[in-house]
Amino acid sequence: MIEKFDEDYEVCNCHKVKLGEIVDVIKTNNIESLRELQEVTGAGTHCRHCIFEEGDFGKMKKKIYCKDIFNEVKYG
Numbered sequence: 001m002i003e004k005f006d007e008d009y010e011v012c013n014c015h016k017v018k019l020g021e022i023v024d025v026i027k028t029n030n031i032e033s034l035r036e037l038q039e040v041t042g043a044g045t046h047c048r049h050c051i052f053e054e055g056d057f058g059k060m061k062k063k064i065y066c067k068d069i070f071n072e073v074k075y076g
């Protein structure tokens with residue numbers, strides 16, 4: 001799924017965190033949980049709509065979520 005998006009795609013609009021940064025952080029910091037990913041990048045720590053689909057209460061739904069990225073990078 002994540003290969004459909006450019007690495008500059010902004011996943012977390014509140015904190016302006018891009019897809020490429022999230023992928024890099026998961027790999028280089030050996031991130032073990034979604035919470036840890038949020039702590040390191042700041043993504044998902046404001047409105048929280050970008051964490052996972054079930055928690056997206058925004059008017060404009062996100063196209064991709066931190067949880068999807070985490071799972072794909074960690075577990076393929």
Ligand code: FES
Pocket residue numbers: 011012013014015043044045046047048049050051
């Ligand atoms: S869009 Fe990520 S916290 Fe708001």
